Amino acid sequence: MPAFHMPTKIIKGEDCVLSNPQCLILGKKAFIVTGKTSGARSGALYDVIKVLEEQKIPYHVYDKIENNPEITDMARGADICRNYGADFIIAIGGGSPLDAAKAIAVYTVNEPTEDGEFKLYDIFGGSYKSKPLPMCAIPTTAGTGSEVTPYSILTLHKEQTKRSFSCVDTFFKYAFLDGKYTQGLPKQVARNTAVDAMCHLIEGYTNKKATDMTDYIAIEGLRIFGKHLAALESGEFTRDICTELLWASSLGGMVISQTGTTIVHSMGYQLTYFKDIPHGMANGYLIGEYLKGVNTVAPDKVQNVLTALNMTSLDEFNEYIKNILPRVADFTKSELEEWVETSIKAKNVASCPFFVDKSSELEIYIRSLL
Ligand code: NAP
Ligand code: ZN
Numbered sequence: 001m002p003a004f005h006m007p008t009k010i011i012k013g014e015d016c017v018l019s020n021p022q023c024l025i026l027g028k029k030a031f032i033v034t035g036k037t038s039g040a041r042s043g044a045l046y047d048v049i050k051v052l053e054e055q056k057i058p059y060h061v062y063d064k065i066e067n068n069p070e071i072t073d074m075a076r077g078a079d080i081c082r083n084y085g086a087d088f089i090i091a092i093g094g095g096s097p098l099d100a101a102k103a104i105a106v107y108t109v110n111e112p113t114e115d116g117e118f119k120l121y122d123i124f125g126g127s128y129k130s131k132p133l134p135m136c137a138i139p140t141t142a143g144t145g146s147e148v149t150p151y152s153i154l155t156l157h158k159e160q161t162k163r164s165f166s167c168v169d170t171f172f173k174y175a176f177l178d179g180k181y182t183q184g185l186p187k188q189v190a191r192n193t194a195v196d197a198m199c200h201l202i203e204g205y206t207n208k209k210a211t212d213m214t215d216y217i218a219i220e221g222l223r224i225f226g227k228h229l230a231a232l233e234s235g236e237f238t239r240d241i242c243t244e245l246l247w248a249s250s251l252g253g254m255v256i257s258q259t260g261t262t263i264v265h266s267m268g269y270q271l272t273y274f275k276d277i278p279h280g281m282a283n284g285y286l287i288g289e290y291l292k293g294v295n296t297v298a299p300d301k302v303q304n305v306l307t308a309l310n311m312t313s314l315d316e317f318n319e320y321i322k323n324i325l326p327r328v329a330d331f332t333k334s335e336l337e338e339w340v341e342t343s344i345k346a347k348n349v350a351s352c353p354f355f356v357d358k359s360s361e362l363e364i365y366i367r368s369l370l
Pocket of ligand 1: 065066097145146182186
């Protein structure tokens with residue numbers, strides 16, 4: 001992998017989907033992957049269908065993607081895509097439909113069978129006999145940055161957690177960023193997803209794998225958040241602010257495409273799996289204690305994060321996050337002890353800038369949640 005690899009072409013601005021049909025249409029027959037409501041409620045599905053019909057491209061709308069997509073559902077979606085004969089995918093939605101599209105793109109051309117050469121879990125190997133179908137993405141949340149990452153995060157009921165896969169061909173070919181698709185987000189979804197993007201920028205910036213290039217991008221993304229903290233608090237967004245926040249989210253995606261995340265994400269997965277806490281909210285519960293850990297080894301980096309966010313202290317940061325993320329679940333110490341057994345095995349533990357083992361992860365859980 002080169003020092004910086006991000007092959008997705010980004011098209012940003014007002015009505016960018018309607019005015020760039022040549023970037024949306026990547027083949028002869030389209031499979032549109034979206035959530036139950038996100039495609040329609042954001043207005044993005046309407047624009048996509050308008051372009052496809054004008055260009056006489058046949059399409060199938062697969063709007064069955066649940067939040068936190070589950071692995072066997074992805075193989076089922078791929079069966080439908082394969083039977084329909086689509087040769088490219090348009091993903092519309094938050095991180096869940098975007099990640100689902102990546103898995104469907106792999107499984108459509110690499111059919112998993114129980115006793116065959118390619119099994120369901122082989123997707124985590126990251127190398128496939130047939131190249132995934134080409135895809136483009138229209139994010140309708142400003143958070144995951146999935147439109148510019150190669151990652152897809154799948155729920156595994158067998159392991160009771162989530163795990164990611166990626167390969168060089170699971171980057172989208174094009175990503176369309178238009179704030180009109182995120183402007184109608186419910187207030188709390190807007191906040192949760194924004195905190196997810198902030199976590200990507202912070203975890204990337206403080207990551208052991210950070211480079212000059214990722215640091216530069218991460219600070220720029222945090223500066224954008226710094227300008228819009230009040231809007232996130234009030235829930236009042238113009239279309240332009242929404243496009244800026246989408247851009248900040250994509251910057252977060254570009255950063256973690258190179259660095260990966262850290263323990264905030266791997267510890268957050270348990271909160272989502274066992275308590276159904278939205279992804280960004282789960283990360284937000286943990287980020288304050290994580291930054292305290294970073295402060296013990298790289299106080300300069302913590303100071304730079306705070307300055308970019310227009311804040312003066314970690315207390316101010318924690319207070320802000322607490323204000324925009326309500327507590328939606330209770331936790332017990334024995335639950336946290338169990339979760340550490342899984343979270344400590346995640347590969348991004350190695351990227352954490354300070355030393356972590358089971359007992360220090362447990363401490364972070366306890367201080368964040370009890
Ligand atoms: P999401 O699960 O995609 O969506 C959350 C909720 O928001 C859903 O109910 C969705 O409706 C709704 N929604 C989305 N856009 C909307 C809009 N414009 N208007 C109204 N409602 C809208 O949430 P997310 O936080 O964006 O994605 C989380 C997933 O991404 C997790 O599985 C997480 O692990 C993954 N993730 C991936 C990466 C990566 O690099 N690939 C990074 C971080 C996180 P529908 O149910 O109708 O869609
Ligand atoms: Zn995330």
